[in-house]
Amino acid sequence: MGHFGDYQNEIYLNGTRGVLPRWPVDFATLEARAAAALSPDVLNYVQGGCGDEHTQDENARAFRRWGMVPRMMVDCTARDLSIDLFGLKLPTPVFMAPIGVTGLATQDRHGDRAAARAAAMTGVPLVASTLSNDPLETVARDMGDTPGFFQLYTPKNPDLAASLVARAEAAGYKAIVVTLDTWVTGWRPRDLNTANFPQLRGAVLMNYFADPVFQRLLGKSPADAPAEAIGLWASLFGKVLTWDDIGWLRSLTRLPIVLKGICHPDDARRAVDAGIDGIYCSNHGGRQANGGIAAIDMLADVVAASGEVPVLFDSGVRSGSDVVKALAMGARAVGVGRPYFYGLAIGGAEGAVHVLKSILAEADLMMAVNGCPTIAALRAEGVRRTAG
Numbered sequence: 001m002g003h004f005g006d007y008q009n010e011i012y013l014n015g016t017r018g019v020l021p022r023w024p025v026d027f028a029t030l031e032a033r034a035a036a037a038l039s040p041d042v043l044n045y046v047q048g049g050c051g052d053e054h055t056q057d058e059n060a061r062a063f064r065r066w067g068m069v070p071r072m073m074v075d076c077t078a079r080d081l082s083i084d085l086f087g088l089k090l091p092t093p094v095f096m097a098p099i100g101v102t103g104l105a106t107q108d109r110h111g112d113r114a115a116a117r118a119a120a121m122t123g124v125p126l127v128a129s130t131l132s133n134d135p136l137e138t139v140a141r142d143m144g145d146t147p148g149f150f151q152l153y154t155p156k157n158p159d160l161a162a163s164l165v166a167r168a169e170a171a172g173y174k175a176i177v178v179t180l181d182t183w184v185t186g187w188r189p190r191d192l193n194t195a196n197f198p199q200l201r202g203a204v205l206m207n208y209f210a211d212p213v214f215q216r217l218l219g220k221s222p223a224d225a226p227a228e229a230i231g232l233w234a235s236l237f238g239k240v241l242t243w244d245d246i247g248w249l250r251s252l253t254r255l256p257i258v259l260k261g262i263c264h265p266d267d268a269r270r271a272v273d274a275g276i277d278g279i280y281c282s283n284h285g286g287r288q289a290n291g292g293i294a295a296i297d298m299l300a301d302v303v304a305a306s307g308e309v310p311v312l313f314d315s316g317v318r319s320g321s322d323v324v325k326a327l328a329m330g331a332r333a334v335g336v337g338r339p340y341f342y343g344l345a346i347g348g349a350e351g352a353v354h355v356l357k358s359i360l361a362e363a364d365l366m367m368a369v370n371g372c373p374t375i376a377a378l379r380a381e382g383v384r385r386t387a388g
Helices: 006-016 025-035 040-047 054-065 111-121 138-143 158-171 189-193 210-217 226-236 241-249 265-273 296-306 320-328 337-367 375-381
Strands: 084-086 088-089 094-096 126-128 150-153 176-179 257-262 277-279 312-313 333-336
Touching: 006 088, 006 337, 025 257, 025 337, 040 189, 040 312, 054 176, 054 320, 084 111, 084 189, 094 111, 094 126, 094 337, 111 126, 111 138, 111 337, 138 150, 138 158, 158 176, 158 189, 158 210, 189 320, 296 312, 296 320, 296 375, 320 333, 320 337, 320 375, 333 337
Parallel strands: 094 333, 126 150, 150 176, 176 257, 257 277, 277 312, 312 333
Antiparallel strands: 084 088
């Protein structure tokens, strides 16, 4: 049986024939390559965070404050990184986190479909964003047999919200991931300095424009009145959700519901008490609030408060070692964001596949050399807080 770590053997063997990797395996070089490939407006939107970007930077830096103590004399020749999530048996604990401008990552502006094809090629699930350049149905088809989840920015109009969720369920998505922290956008200086808000220029709004409820509200085809369609979208975006809305959300679907943005243990406990199926610990990569606390530093408390309810995690994940640390702290699955976006930017679906395979290879090998053949063994060892 092969392992994710075998990808490094493939790279080294290709090197003996003079074939070097087309794309980098480290995040710093990957980001630099993507910076050269992306237009300045898209690059700033993806790279940028809230305020002075302290929280965004801390998200990535904070992983260095946590470390593993290796265990020796453990047979790790056979390793298993598979997980169970919402009744699904998944080959990998990694998923592609939702990014609202994935559609702009590739030159053809169909980055959502490229990400879906990467999911099909790797078995890594994609959490498809409501903000997309392609309809959610098309993205689902491109994922093939790999499960996908649908991220919902809940609109103010309840009929439109119900329509989006119903379409996602009909298209075969396996869960609804409800984002809680983006009913209003945070203060993002990089975008403000260039007055750049892609959605107000008509980007990544296809799920709305293709929706029958949205079309009915508009009273005409969005293609015939693009400015009016954008204005309608802006007026409908961003319902403020409270705990009183849980019953309504549950009434929309039979699918598992995941709440994204939970960072306080009391919120996790309340979500569990309300019957929520999954907790998603995330501070939106530092793009929504500049409070200074790294998401990984809040993960353990959220996991402890969630009991048996699975906890998903993202924010600041740049490498396979980051994935392993989050898993060791109790995350059931770990989301990768900017790395796969950069892979799309420099190599389309194949570039994203390379990035995902590299992250999985590093995670697999890190578990092997630390004496953890399974995720259960990894969690039993846990991580230690390091100096600084």
